[in-house]
Amino acid sequence: MSANLFDKVWELHKVGELPSGRDQLFIGLHLVHEVTSPQAFAMLAERGLSVAFPGRSFATCDHIVPTDAQARPFKDPQAEAMMAALEANAAASRIEFFGLGSGRQGIVHVIGPELGLTQPGMTIACGDSHTSTHGAFGAIAFGIGTSQVRDVLATQTLAMDRPRVRRINAKGALGKGVGAKDLILYILSRLGVEGGIGYAYEYSGGAVRGLGMEGRMTLCNMSIEGGARAGYVSPDETTFEYMRGRPYAPAGADWDRALAFWRSIASAEDASFDDEAEIDASSIEPMVTWGTNPGQGVGVSAKTPRLADLPAERREGARAAYAHMGFSEGQRMAGKKIDVAFIGSCTNGRISDLREAAAVAKGRKVAPGVRALVVPGSMQVAAQARKEGLDKVFSEAGFEWRFAGCSMCLAMNPDKLEGDQLCASSSNRNFIGRQGSARGRTLLMSPAMVAAAAVSGEVVDLRSV
Amino acid sequence: MSKEAYLRGLVSGRAMPLRGDDVDTDRIIPARYMKGVSFEGLGEFVFRDARFDESGAPKAHPFNDPRFAGAAILVVNRNFGCGSSREHAPQALARAGIAALVGESFAEIFAGNCVTLGMPAASVRPEDARELQDLAEADPSIRIEIDLEAKEVRAGGRRFGLSMPESNRKALVTGLWDSTAELLPGLAAARSLAAGLPYLSWARSAS
Numbered sequence: 157m158s159a160n161l162f163d164k165v166w167e168l169h170k171v172g173e174l175p176s177g178r179d180q181l182f183i184g185l186h187l188v189h190e191v192t193s194p195q196a197f198a199m200l201a202e203r204g205l206s207v208a209f210p211g212r213s214f215a216t217c218d219h220i221v222p223t224d225a226q227a228r229p230f231k232d233p234q235a236e237a238m239m240a241a242l243e244a245n246a247a248a249s250r251i252e253f254f255g256l257g258s259g260r261q262g263i264v265h266v267i268g269p270e271l272g273l274t275q276p277g278m279t280i281a282c283g284d285s286h287t288s289t290h291g292a293f294g295a296i297a298f299g300i301g302t303s304q305v306r307d308v309l310a311t312q313t314l315a316m317d318r319p320r321v322r323r324i325n326a327k328g329a330l331g332k333g334v335g336a337k338d339l340i341l342y343i344l345s346r347l348g349v350e351g352g353i354g355y356a357y358e359y360s361g362g363a364v365r366g367l368g369m370e371g372r373m374t375l376c377n378m379s380i381e382g383g384a385r386a387g388y389v390s391p392d393e394t395t396f397e398y399m400r401g402r403p404y405a406p407a408g409a410d411w412d413r414a415l416a417f418w419r420s421i422a423s424a425e426d427a428s429f430d431d432e433a434e435i436d437a438s439s440i441e442p443m444v445t446w447g448t449n450p451g452q453g454v455g456v457s458a459k460t461p462r463l464a465d466l467p468a469e470r471r472e473g474a475r476a477a478y479a480h481m482g483f484s485e486g487q488r489m490a491g492k493k494i495d496v497a498f499i500g501s502c503t504n505g506r507i508s509d510l511r512e513a514a515a516v517a518k519g520r521k522v523a524p525g526v527r528a529l530v531v532p533g534s535m536q537v538a539a540q541a542r543k544e545g546l547d548k549v550f551s552e553a554g555f556e557w558r559f560a561g562c563s564m565c566l567a568m569n570p571d572k573l574e575g576d577q578l579c580a581s582s583s584n585r586n587f588i589g590r591q592g593s594a595r596g597r598t599l600l601m602s603p604a605m606v607a608a609a610a611v612s613g614e615v616v617d618l619r620s621v
Numbered sequence: 622m623s624k625e626a627y628l629r630g631l632v633s634g635r636a637m638p639l640r641g642d643d644v645d646t647d648r649i650i651p652a653r654y655m656k657g658v659s660f661e662g663l664g665e666f667v668f669r670d671a672r673f674d675e676s677g678a679p680k681a682h683p684f685n686d687p688r689f690a691g692a693a694i695l696v697v698n699r700n701f702g703c704g705s706s707r708e709h710a711p712q713a714l715a716r717a718g719i720a721a722l723v724g725e726s727f728a729e730i731f732a733g734n735c736v737t738l739g740m741p742a743a744s745v746r747p748e749d750a751r752e753l754q755d756l757a758e759a760d761p762s763i764r765i766e767i768d769l770e771a772k773e774v775r776a777g778g779r780r781f782g783l784s785m786p787e788s789n790r791k792a793l794v795t796g797l798w799d800s801t802a803e804l805l806p807g808l809a810a811a812r813s814l815a816a817g818l819p820y821l822s823w824a825r826s827a828s
Contacts, residue, residue, distance in 0.1 A: 168818070171811045176792040180807045182814050184821070192707065194658035203801070208808060209815070211824070220656060234656035241658045275820055285706040285730060299730055301708035302660075303737035303800065311804040313811050317788050349643055350700035353729055383703065385729050410823035417819045449643050449703070469699070469747070473642045566652045566705075587647045587704060594651075594670035 160427040161390050162321045162356050165296050168421070169279045171313055178315040184278040185295075186308045187264045188215035188251065190242040191568065192283030196305035197245040207249040209312040214273055215246045216254040218263045219568045223531050223558035226256055235569065249309075262534020262560040265289040265502035269373060270536055272402025276391040276418040281308055286502045286584065288379040291388030292372035293395055294422060296356065298386055319385045320430035322355045326363035328438035333619040335512070336371035337504060337582070337602035339363060340378045341443035341453040346435060349451040352384030355431065358423060359389050363437030369398040370508040377503045378584050381450040390423040442618050444489040445586045445600040447477030452586075453600065456617045459486050480588055481597050482576070489615050492599070495577040497528040497610035498591075499555075499603045501565040504582035505533025507540050509603040513582075514546040516607035516621060522554035523613030529556040529571065531563040553611065567592025580609035629739050630794040632721040633766040634693025636776070637683045638754035644697065645704035646731065650713040663709055664716030684717065688761040696753045696765070697724035702731025702742075711735045721767050723774055723783070725750045736789045739798045743767055743783040745774055753781070769794050 159167075171180040186209075193215070200206070207213065220235040230236040246253035254260040260267060265286050268274040276294035280287060285299035300307075300314065307314055324343060357379050359372075367375065372389045379387025389395075396415060399405045406414040441455035452474065454460055460478075462485045463471045478484055483492075499505075499513050510532065522528045530550045532538035538560055541547055547557045564571040565583035572592025573579055579591055579598050586598035599615065608618045654666040672682040679685045695714065701724050702710060711734045714722075721741040735742040745753070756763055756777050766775040767783065769790050774781045792798040815821055 169814070171807050171814050174803050174807070176795070176797045176803060177788040178792075178803075180804055180811070182811050182818070184818065191655055195660055195708075198659065199801075205801075205805075208811075212821075219652075232656070238656060238658055278820060283706060283708075285704065287706075299706040301706055301711075301730060301734035301737060303708060303734065307800050307804055310801050311808050311811060312815070313804050313807060315788075315800045315803055317786055349703060350726060350728070353700075353726065380704075380730075383700065383728060404824075406820075406823040413819065414823060449645070469642070476641070566647070568652045568656065585645070585647065585704060587645045589651055589670045590647045592653070594675060 157428040158424045158426050160321055160358060160429055161294055161388065161421055161423040162296055162358065164421045165277055165279065166318055174315050176315065178317055180313050181279060181316050182313050183281045183308050184212065185273055185280045186213040187268055187280070187282035188213055189219055189264050189284065190217045190238045191219040192302050193245065193305055194238065194241040195302045196309060199306045200309050205310045207251065207309045210250040212312060213251045213309070214254070215242060215251050216261050216264055216267055217242060217256065219562045219566065221561035222569050223561045223563050223571060226559055259535050262536065263502045263505060263562055265377065266505060266533035266537065269293065270534060272399060272405030275399065275405070276395060277421040281314060285380045286377050288387045289373050289377040289502055291376040291379065291386055292369060294388055294391035294418070296386050296388060299380060319356045320354055321358055322431040322433060323358045323360055323429040325432065325434045326359065326361040326437040327434060328362060328436050329366060330363050330437050330440060333442055334440050335602050336367050336374035338440050338443040339437060340375050341445065341450065341600060342440045343435065344378065344382050344451040345453045347382055347433060349381060349449045350383040352379065352382040355384050357382070357384045357387040358429065359387060361437070364389055365392065368508060369394060370506045373506065374503055378450065381584060391418050442602060442605050444605070444615055446481065446483055446489055447474065448480055448586055448588050450584065450586060450600060452477055454489060456490050456615065457488065459488055462486050490617055492578065492615045494526060494580045494609050494614060496573060496579040497526060497606050498564045498579055498581040498583065499606050500531030500533065500563055501583040502533065503584040504603045505531060505537065507537050509582065510537065510541050510546050513603040513607035514549040516604050516618065517553040517555065517611060518549045520553055520611040522610050526610055526613055528554060528610040529558060529564065531558040532560050534560045555610070564591055566590060580606045580615065582606045629741055630769045631766065632694065632741060633764055634720060635691060635761065636694045636696050636753065636757035636763065636765045637689040637692035638696045638757045639683050640698060640754060642699040643703055644701050646702055646707050646710040647704055649702065649710040650707065655707060655709050660709065660712040663713040667713040667717040691718065693718060693720040694765045694767065695719045695722045696750060696757060697722060698750055699725040699747065701727050703728040706730045708734045711738050711740055715740055723750065723753060723765065723767060732789065736792055736798050737800055739793065741767055741769060741785070741793050743774060743785050745781050745783050749781040
């Protein structure tokens with residue numbers, strides 16, 4: 157038996173044991189955005205501290221950025237103040253900042269990988285729970301609170317307990333029209349939204365190996381939705397191929413040293429884990445959520461669960477979810493009429509997501525009465541999409557084509573649901589009120605499924621479009 | 622205030638029952654209230670959309686219930702604080718007067734954020750969480766005591782065993798929850814560790 161990736165990377169970054177019993181863990185890469193950092197910079201200043209490793213933090217703006225008109229000052233004075241604070245803090249601390257005009261701005265969890273900042277074997281932290289995304293590279297990546305952002309700025313370390321590691325073995329191959337989003341929604345429906353507390357998840361098995369890097373990012377992105385502290389995929393040739401030539405990736409003589417390092421931290425065949433779970437990926441169909449947490453999902457052709465069939469402790473939550481959604485037990489999700497379709501977010505705002513959605517939208521029209529928008533995950537994704545003509549495919553189909561940002565995933569910018577609108581969304585959370593309206597309703601699904609719903613006006617099985 | 626006064630090994634106060642599993646951080650503090658560059662004033666917006674309808678009219682909610690005004694201990698159920706890592710959630714609770722939480726279980730990032738604010742989030746058995754909620758509901762004047770040294774919650778003459786990650790408990794009991802203060806002495810060691818990390822040797826400016 158040998159150590160798994162998580163334990164190897166943890167050991168490599170362990171500075172020592174702290175008086176509280178926690179480990180002091182060095183953080184190799186810190187990503188900063190505008191919403192959870194200004195308070196941390198202020199706390200640092202209050203204590204007379206400065207940023208210890210400014211070269212290991214990188215900042216961008218995503219949460220509050222308007223994605224329709226980006227002229228400064230922003231119309232929302234609070235958003236403008238937040239943006240200005242980040243610009244000032246980054247400049248004063250000599251932290252590299254990818255601003256709106258840089259061509260490299262975007263959602264932190266999209267730009268880290270595409271710039272090659274995210275690398276295998278790293279520890280990564282960001283004041284955002286979806287930092288688990290970076291685990292796709294075989295990095296161990298933690299979402300942290302603002303006081304911990306202060307910790308990283310001041311010391312480049314975190315005080316943490318080492319989680320246990322659960323390997324989730326996804327056997328078999330995903331079927332046609334079924335992708336990483338369906339896989340993670342299925343895993344969440346099986347293991348629950350709190351099943352991962354105390355754990356990091358290592359995703360493995362044929363279905364995971366068969367995913368490209370962007371699919372692996374989608375998978376790891378929603379680890380937090382399962383309660384896991386982190387989620388990752390051990391790196392392989394797919395990972396290394398993605399890294400090659402990225403702006404911040406190692407090059408020349410460093411490339412070979414990097415490859416040797418990356419291979420050395422991978423989980424070997426005989427790696428040991430604290431726990432294991434197995435799922436049959438070949439049985440998964442396109443998934444849709446019916447409730448108000450991401451674990452409340454079903455296959456598109458299956459019926460929503462009967463309360464009596466749920467474990468006793470799940471019934472009250474399901475009952476409340478049905479009440480909010482206006483759904484009932486034993487219904488099929490296919491056929492639900494939608495009001496809004498949202499394609500984007502750190503879960504599904506990458507070029508492969510847009511390609512899959514565009515393939516469905518091409519030559520079709522958004523159904524009457526449906527508002528559909530596509531928000532690329534980064535300006536680089538947007539540029540690539542334009543190069544491939546995807547922006548035109550979407551525009552001609554009647555989708556709004558936007559600038560990069562988090563947008564309607566969490567509705568901190570002007571993109572919000574209204575009233576009790578039902579939204580087919582490629583984002584990560586169907587929490588009550590998440591998309592900006594207290595009565596709003598979110599159906600999580602893959603970006604291709606969102607496109608199919610947009611052109612059909614209702615939830616449909618992508619495989620029948 | 623002296624450091625000792627901040628020790629959170631023993632917290633007591635009146636309780637507010639807030640029922641339901643998987644109460645997420647978007648519910649605790651909707652994202653639109655996170656646009657301030659400081660945490661000031663967040664207490665006013667705690668559970669905003671659960672407390673008020675779209676016209677601003679109050680709904681039935683423990684935070685609107687005068688019987689629980691001034692309560693310091695929030696009694697919750699399973700997986701409280703799931704979702705986003707926003708520290709705004711425990712900050713909003715603290716600024717609304719909450720000093721500690723008791724419940725069946727807590728999402729990890731939320732629980733960690735509570736520790737950094739010196740706010741215990743103690744786990745009890747599911748039936749004990751419900752009993753504590755019932756006790757507070759029946760008698761809102763009842764005081765709950767969270768004793769991290771004795772690892773128990775006391776209320777109405779009853780004792781309930783509590784648990785939390787040992788490092789969190791230790792940090793709260795010893796006053797070491799200020800993680801930056803705990804980490805700073807290790808900065809030199811962190812620098813020497815960094816000097817040996819392979820990937821920092823090839824880190825460079827973008828090409």
